[in-house]
Amino acid sequence: MPKPRFLPYSASGALVGALVFSASPAFAQMPVFDYANNLIEGAIKTIETTMSDTLSNITKQLEASGPLGTLLGSAQYGSVTALLQQGFTQNANYAKAQVDAQSQIVDGALTSNARFQRDIRNAGIRDEHTTSSLHCAALDSGQTVTVSGGQSWKVTQSIADVADVRGEAGPSQPAFYGQSQAIAAIAQLHFARYCSQPEATAGLCSLSSTPNADQRASTLFGTGTLSGQAGVTAANDYVTNLVQPIVPAALRGDQLTSEIGRDASVRRHAYNARISLARQVLDYAIGIQSPSVPLNSAQQTQMQNEGLTPVGTGSWLQVLMLDANRRYSDVDYAAQLQAMPPASVNREIALELASTNYLLTQLLRVGIMHASTAAAHMANDVEHDFQPTAPLSTPNIN
Numbered sequence: 001m002p003k004p005r006f007l008p009y010s011a012s013g014a015l016v017g018a019l020v021f022s023a024s025p026a027f028a029q030m031p032v033f034d035y036a037n038n039l040i041e042g043a044i045k046t047i048e049t050t051m052s053d054t055l056s057n058i059t060k061q062l063e064a065s066g067p068l069g070t071l072l073g074s075a076q077y078g079s080v081t082a083l084l085q086q087g088f089t090q091n092a093n094y095a096k097a098q099v100d101a102q103s104q105i106v107d108g109a110l111t112s113n114a115r116f117q118r119d120i121r122n123a124g125i126r127d128e129h130t131t132s133s134l135h136c137a138a139l140d141s142g143q144t145v146t147v148s149g150g151q152s153w154k155v156t157q158s159i160a161d162v163a164d165v166r167g168e169a170g171p172s173q174p175a176f177y178g179q180s181q182a183i184a185a186i187a188q189l190h191f192a193r194y195c196s197q198p199e200a201t202a203g204l205c206s207l208s209s210t211p212n213a214d215q216r217a218s219t220l221f222g223t224g225t226l227s228g229q230a231g232v233t234a235a236n237d238y239v240t241n242l243v244q245p246i247v248p249a250a251l252r253g254d255q256l257t258s259e260i261g262r263d264a265s266v267r268r269h270a271y272n273a274r275i276s277l278a279r280q281v282l283d284y285a286i287g288i289q290s291p292s293v294p295l296n297s298a299q300q301t302q303m304q305n306e307g308l309t310p311v312g313t314g315s316w317l318q319v320l321m322l323d324a325n326r327r328y329s330d331v332d333y334a335a336q337l338q339a340m341p342p343a344s345v346n347r348e349i350a351l352e353l354a355s356t357n358y359l360l361t362q363l364l365r366v367g368i369m370h371a372s373t374a375a376a377h378m379a380n381d382v383e384h385d386f387q388p389t390a391p392l393s394t395p396n397i398n
């Protein structure tokens with residue numbers, strides 16, 4: 001409750017307020033007006049009107065008769081807006097076309113590269129299955145070596161058959177009738193074929209075109225192929241003088257039936273065996289150099305490249321040397337080898353390994369011959385050194 005002393009002040013305040021604001025009672029039918037809301041709505045309408053006018057102004061300027069439309073050009077082909085839209089659309093089309101073109105270029109490049117790789121693979125397959133000319137030459141040479149090897153064995157065996165009968169002093173041989181006949185036969189053979197100048201001067205024979213050829217090692221060892229039948233005959237005569245120039249007389253009649261004759265016969269058998277072994281080794285040297293197989297044009301060219309006189313028929317040793325020299329020093333072979341694909345090089349390596357194995361086999365044969373001659377020498381030395389201390393009596397066996 002207000003204190004009594006403040007009541008006069010309150011009453012005076014109420015009276016002043018009523019006079020100043022002229023307050024009157026409100027009626028239900030009286031309209032209500034919101035000034036603040038009206039101001040906001042007016043401002044919004046003003047902005048909208050301004051924007052609409054601005055857009056209309058821009059549109060008028062972009063029209064064909066407007067200032068901007070005049071600057072942009074004629075509107076014969078459509079409005080500026082339509083033209084801009086079409087331009088943007090065309091740029092988009094260009095972009096899409098460029099992407100599509102790039103895709104086609106990439107696809108074409110990938111296809112081209114795939115075809116290129118396929119061609120490389122096809123070329124590799126072709127090279128791996130195509131036989132090289134060197135491979136054909138190697139096969140021809142290998143066949144020639146094999147055939148000539150068989151022929152050389154036949155020559156060796158033919159010489160050995162004749163030489164063994166001579167060394168054994170068999171029937172119809174000069175030594176069968178005596179050692180003097182054997183000496184006369186070998187001397188007459190030398191005079192007929194290899195008469196030297198001193199012998200011709202002495203009146204023993206007529207000078208030969210190959211004097212003393214039966215005494216010279218060059219008659220047996222030459223360039224690889226003996227010169228025909230005459231060369232083989234001269235080499236055989238050299239071997240005869242080297243191993244057994246004089247054949248001991250044959251044991252005949254009671255020489256074979258007596259006690260001493262039987263002992264002599266056994267010793268003659270041992271002699272014949274050792275001489276036959278020595279002859280066989282040298283007959284092998286003659287056989288592998290005897291002309292036994294035709295040489296093809298490539299082999300004759302190879303001989304010419306080596307500075308040799310080409311021959312139509314070569315020996316086993318000759319064709320083997322030609323094949324080895326071709327791979328080692330022939331310029332044409334080296335050039336073709338450099339151009340070979342890997343598959344052909346592998347084939348060439350396989351052929352060289354086969355040649356190596358073949359040579360090792362032939363070296364084994366020669367090694368066996370050397371071992372046999374060494375064994376014969378050892379047996380002869382042991383027999384020579386073995387001397388009984390005293391003759392033994394014949395045992396009495398009941």
